[in-house]
Amino acid sequence: xxxxxxxxxxxxxxxxxxxFLEQLNRKGVVTxxxxxxxxxxxxxxxxxxKDLAYFGEFGTRGVGYNVKDLMRYTIKxxxxxxxxxxxxxxxxxxxxxxxxxxxxxxxxxxxxxxxDNDPNKIGKKIGNLEIFPLEKMADIIKRHNVRxxxxxxxxxxxxxxxxxxxxxxxxAILNYAPVALNIPDNVELQHVDMSVKLETLTFNLSKKNxxx
Amino acid sequence: xxxxxxxxxxxxxxxxxxxFLEQLNRKGVVTxxxxxxxxxxxxxxxxxxKDLAYFGEFGTRGVGYNVKDLMRYTIKxxxxxxxxxxxxxxxxxxxxxxxxxxxxxxxxxxxxxxxDNDPNKIGKKIGNLEIFPLEKMADIIKRHNVRxxxxxxxxxxxxxxxxxxxxxxxxAILNYAPVALNIPDNVELQHVDMSVKLETLTFNLSKKNxxx
DNA sequence: GACTGTGAAGCCATTCACAGCT
DNA sequence: AGCTGTGAATGGCTTCACAGTC
Numbered sequence: 001x002x003x004x005x006x007x008x009x010x011x012x013x014x015x016x017x018x019x020f021l022e023q024l025n026r027k028g029v030v031t032x033x034x035x036x037x038x039x040x041x042x043x044x045x046x047x048x049x050k051d052l053a054y055f056g057e058f059g060t061r062g063v064g065y066n067v068k069d070l071m072r073y074t075i076k077x078x079x080x081x082x083x084x085x086x087x088x089x090x091x092x093x094x095x096x097x098x099x100x101x102x103x104x105x106x107x108x109x110x111x112x113x114x115x116d117n118d119p120n121k122i123g124k125k126i127g128n129l130e131i132f133p134l135e136k137m138a139d140i141i142k143r144h145n146v147r148x149x150x151x152x153x154x155x156x157x158x159x160x161x162x163x164x165x166x167x168x169x170x171x172a173i174l175n176y177a178p179v180a181l182n183i184p185d186n187v188e189l190q191h192v193d194m195s196v197k198l199e200t201l202t203f204n205l206s207k208k209n210x211x212x
Numbered sequence: 213x214x215x216x217x218x219x220x221x222x223x224x225x226x227x228x229x230x231x232f233l234e235q236l237n238r239k240g241v242v243t244x245x246x247x248x249x250x251x252x253x254x255x256x257x258x259x260x261x262k263d264l265a266y267f268g269e270f271g272t273r274g275v276g277y278n279v280k281d282l283m284r285y286t287i288k289x290x291x292x293x294x295x296x297x298x299x300x301x302x303x304x305x306x307x308x309x310x311x312x313x314x315x316x317x318x319x320x321x322x323x324x325x326x327x328d329n330d331p332n333k334i335g336k337k338i339g340n341l342e343i344f345p346l347e348k349m350a351d352i353i354k355r356h357n358v359r360x361x362x363x364x365x366x367x368x369x370x371x372x373x374x375x376x377x378x379x380x381x382x383x384a385i386l387n388y389a390p391v392a393l394n395i396p397d398n399v400e401l402q403h404v405d406m407s408v409k410l411e412t413l414t415f416n417l418s419k420k421n422x423x424x
Numbered sequence: 425g426a427c428t429g430t431g432a433a434g435c436c437a438t439t440c441a442c443a444g445c446t
Numbered sequence: 447a448g449c450t451g452t453g454a455a456t457g458g459c460t461t462c463a464c465a466g467t468c
Binding site for chain 4: 425428429431436438440442444
């Protein structure tokens, strides 16, 4: 696999292409061009071709890409051709939403443990998942070979949870808490900010209505 | 307000700076340097200064920035010094989480209407908000002067909801559905993808463990 | 001495444009 | 004729480095 210096933006788009290809495949579409993919996901066609070219030559000149093949390639590149068990810490509203979010399952992810420190929640169930206390984290990680943890707790608790995840050997953290986390370089970290984009909208609307 | 071609990335970071400054202010911190902000949010100090410089000269050389003042400036720049009523379409798990998400309220946003097309949900309440049918969207938008709509429905329903929002005069849409939306240029659009970052993690982990 | 503000340099990503294949 | 793959050109964002200010 040729993987030299791929822009992070490319990876992000690849994930979007991949989902779009799944939709096409479900609809029974056999062949697709870079122009069609571009329209479907909202980028330029040259961008689509360049992104894919980082990983190989998947298309046929004059024809386009085979939907099913390209879908499988993208899935393989993203590493989701194998299962990824996840743990989720934080059984508040956001945690609940994430633990029942179908988008994760559709892409082959499965949450194998939900963890919270609230005694009122521990022992209760979300769907068919029991809520465990923080002390069980190590167990769950070992039992299911978990490598990725999701943080959906409050600002204040997030760093503490992250530390615990690192201590228990997780290799990657997806952080939904609105705060920057401090973790070692050898642990992968991604941050999803629920409200940053909302403020981009208000910025743009305010600018637009500004009368000079 | 000097506002010449500000990179979108700058706006996004500004939102993060702003939240960080609120935290500092709550702690009673009076002055902060670009280095400290940079550490707190995970970017470089030159980046912080450059970002702020798009909007004016807020600091004092040799000293740093006044926390409270800079906080207020960022809030003003982002346009959230005034209230923004929001409507939310989709009362599923994600919609529920968003409608009760404290992060929005903390930043001055308030959801004034929750809308769903499921007859079983209509009339029920989320917190103190009633769930209304789609037909009520126009009413709610007019009554509360809503300009921004949030989409938290499934892939299939998202475009239809977006069309309805545009038809009812909304000026901006925040889309949490995992699909690209087609809307006119004069409507602002931002997309939050819940699972793209998760696949960035699996990509990086897969790459790391690839043994050549 | 400390720290901001900023032109210049460097770097990275996107877009162009066309050769090459079907 | 249609569409991919890609070197070259462009554009934009980030980082550097230092003059300017307190």
